[in-house]
Amino acid sequence: MRAPKSPRDEGEARFLRDYRPGDFPRPSVTVDLVILTVVDKLLRVLLVQRNEHPFKGRWALPGGFVRVGPNREDQGEDLEAAARRELEEETGLSHENAGRILLTQVGAFGAPLRDPRMRVISVAYVALVRPDLVPLVRAGGDVSHVRWFAAEELPPEGAELAFDHGDIFEAALERMRGDLDRTALAFALVPDTFTIQELRGVHEALRGEALDPGNFRKKFLRMVEEGVIEAARGKRPTASKPASVYRFVTRERV
Amino acid sequence: MRAPKSPRDEGEARFLRDYRPGDFPRPSVTVDLVILTVVDKLLRVLLVQRNEHPFKGRWALPGGFVRVGPNREDQGEDLEAAARRELEEETGLSHENAGRILLTQVGAFGAPLRDPRMRVISVAYVALVRPDLVPLVRAGGDVSHVRWFAAEELPPEGAELAFDHGDIFEAALERMRGDLDRTALAFALVPDTFTIQELRGVHEALRGEALDPGNFRKKFLRMVEEGVIEAARGKRPTASKPASVYRFVTRERV
DNA sequence: GCAAAAGTGTTTAATTTACACCCATGC
DNA sequence: GCATGGGTGTAAATTAAACACTTTTGC
Numbered sequence: 001m002r003a004p005k006s007p008r009d010e011g012e013a014r015f016l017r018d019y020r021p022g023d024f025p026r027p028s029v030t031v032d033l034v035i036l037t038v039v040d041k042l043l044r045v046l047l048v049q050r051n052e053h054p055f056k057g058r059w060a061l062p063g064g065f066v067r068v069g070p071n072r073e074d075q076g077e078d079l080e081a082a083a084r085r086e087l088e089e090e091t092g093l094s095h096e097n098a099g100r101i102l103l104t105q106v107g108a109f110g111a112p113l114r115d116p117r118m119r120v121i122s123v124a125y126v127a128l129v130r131p132d133l134v135p136l137v138r139a140g141g142d143v144s145h146v147r148w149f150a151a152e153e154l155p156p157e158g159a160e161l162a163f164d165h166g167d168i169f170e171a172a173l174e175r176m177r178g179d180l181d182r183t184a185l186a187f188a189l190v191p192d193t194f195t196i197q198e199l200r201g202v203h204e205a206l207r208g209e210a211l212d213p214g215n216f217r218k219k220f221l222r223m224v225e226e227g228v229i230e231a232a233r234g235k236r237p238t239a240s241k242p243a244s245v246y247r248f249v250t251r252e253r254v
Numbered sequence: 255m256r257a258p259k260s261p262r263d264e265g266e267a268r269f270l271r272d273y274r275p276g277d278f279p280r281p282s283v284t285v286d287l288v289i290l291t292v293v294d295k296l297l298r299v300l301l302v303q304r305n306e307h308p309f310k311g312r313w314a315l316p317g318g319f320v321r322v323g324p325n326r327e328d329q330g331e332d333l334e335a336a337a338r339r340e341l342e343e344e345t346g347l348s349h350e351n352a353g354r355i356l357l358t359q360v361g362a363f364g365a366p367l368r369d370p371r372m373r374v375i376s377v378a379y380v381a382l383v384r385p386d387l388v389p390l391v392r393a394g395g396d397v398s399h400v401r402w403f404a405a406e407e408l409p410p411e412g413a414e415l416a417f418d419h420g421d422i423f424e425a426a427l428e429r430m431r432g433d434l435d436r437t438a439l440a441f442a443l444v445p446d447t448f449t450i451q452e453l454r455g456v457h458e459a460l461r462g463e464a465l466d467p468g469n470f471r472k473k474f475l476r477m478v479e480e481g482v483i484e485a486a487r488g489k490r491p492t493a494s495k496p497a498s499v500y501r502f503v504t505r506e507r508v
Numbered sequence: 509g510c511a512a513a514a515g516t517g518t519t520t521a522a523t524t525t526a527c528a529c530c531c532a533t534g535c
Numbered sequence: 536g537c538a539t540g541g542g543t544g545t546a547a548a549t550t551a552a553a554c555a556c557t558t559t560t561g562c
Contacts, residue, residue, distance in 0.1 A: 016371065028275075076373055471516090
């Protein structure tokens, strides 16, 4: 993302020096995270239980305020940086591990009264957590009010999510489903090396339906031909015959 | 979009009554519009020329501030409402005509220093304008600083767009291309009744490549079988033989 | 008559879908 | 041995891609 840092000419420099922002009301801006993972062919989402008003006791998407700087030279943190910071705080993952998690913006949610305290505009991100990182989530920190929910059992116990987080969650899923076949998103939900069936599990969890193992394999092997995936060393033990493992090649294209 | 309007219990009501927002800096929030149309198989975007600093003289996406209310009972206008208001203001279209234009959110753009005056987070929307409405755009108002540009000739005259509007424009195009085959978006870029070749023109303009007329027709006729489109009365005169016209059936699904 | 685009058809390749079946392993 | 899932193969149906050809209009 380009960010023009310097005035384009002297007139603009003068303008900026003398500029005083108007005194119109401004909204608070937050980031909310739809943290997803797939374990055992089940799509799961990480929710936190609110222990403050409003929506005290309800489950909510983790999130927090975007840090805005005090003046025009220091304007604060980027939206994605805020999302990644919240990701670290809420999951307890190390900076390094959190840095490897794919973040995708879903969009802005800013209906009036979505937060009864004040006008809040939330920028929602999806975070795709590889299953091998899941055991590390909150392993060291306060785990009491943080829980993985199966996507299909939402909303939990008949209680709607806090704020408009139910809408945000639906929008995030919709986006993931649309991108599943067009992007390399699925590879962000499997370990570095993975079996064909592990990848199929991700597709099945997101699409919510079983896929033919033989047919999926064929499509998969076509990806190997195209160089998107390559065979990796070793085998993965399974309930039956050990399976070959593969590696996603152009990881940076995700 | 749900917007919880009332406290969930007495404790929350009390909390809200006594709530005082903190005094943290807040960003300004704007909406920016990527107003697109397709005329003569050419994708066009509506830009405005800035006559104020910063970026004075540069071309920019039309947009403006989201109106935020003064207190928690009156929180101001919805994001999409703000986008539609700006759409009316900048195009000069009537409320009724503007109301028929498809608005789709692209996402939030909030990099620090994207606006040198202050922290501004912009929510970008794409507006798809049917070609029969194009002659009405700015027909009555100030047309001097508003212009349709062919998408392929951007950035104009070697001058980058103002702010990060070049990035926003690219992201909007990318989104439209991805949604073209999955949604009914293309029907928002043709008149109420249209010919096969008019619809093909939309696909060609967005994809940036010519499509085989015969093959496109076949795919099109499959949509007729599925009931997505139906034959309409009348013929459209063309440079040669008059063409049959069709109508999009489930317009509300757009 | 001729250009231009509407409209139709054909052929081939690629892809999708639904199965059947063999094989190696853990228990 | 046998259940389990890995791995392979086949056949039909659908879709995509390339392209030839006929028809109807305006000029």
